[in-house]
Amino acid sequence: MRQAERIRYLLxxxxREGNRQLAAALRAIGLTPEQSEVLRILGDHGDLSIKGVGLMLVCDSGTNPSRLVERLVQAGLVERNPDPADRRKMQLALTAEGRLKEQQTRSIEDAMYAQIDLLPGGAELAATLELIVSGRPAGEALRRRIG
Structure with a gap:
């Protein structure tokens, strides 16, 4: 197996393994990784439009942002409010229960990140991965998300 192929499959x-672990931890609080990502985006960036959330989503669930947000609205975690600047548009905001779930998500992620922090060569690996995703849709979503 070529090194490039090995790297591709290792990535x-x-x-997949990270997503499985995250999904298992989030299942305990009734969320999927995709739902938790929307809650984290709203928690980190405040009220946004569906388009604004969609531009920051890195997950690849095959679910469009509108459907994902609709499930969160139905679950009482996100609410739609008229945009003060344009009443025809809607802004998404976390409800009180949504803020609680976002904080629980943050704690679950922090525990996962603590394990990742123990791995050697983290900074070099992050730089290499940034090169791989730079200029690609998921890389651009991440760039918008982290500023």
Whole structure:
């Protein structure tokens, strides 16, 4: 197996394993990784439009942002409010229960990140991964998200 092929499959395997672990932890609080990502985006960036949330989503669930947000609205975690600047548009905001779930998500992620922090060569790996995703849709979503 070529090194490039090995790297490709290692990236895929690491992503899948990380997502499995995150999904299992989030299941305990009734969320999927995709739902938790929307809650984190709203928690980090405040009220946004569906388009604004969609531009920051990194998850690849095959679910469009509108459907994902609709499930969160139905669950009582997100609410739609008229945009003060344009009453025809809606802004998404966390409800009180949504803020609680966002904080629980943050704690779950922090525990996961503490494990990742123990791995050697983190800064070099992050720089390499940034090169891989730079200029690509998921890389651009991440760039918008972290500023």
């Amino acid at each position: 895929l395997a690491a992503q």
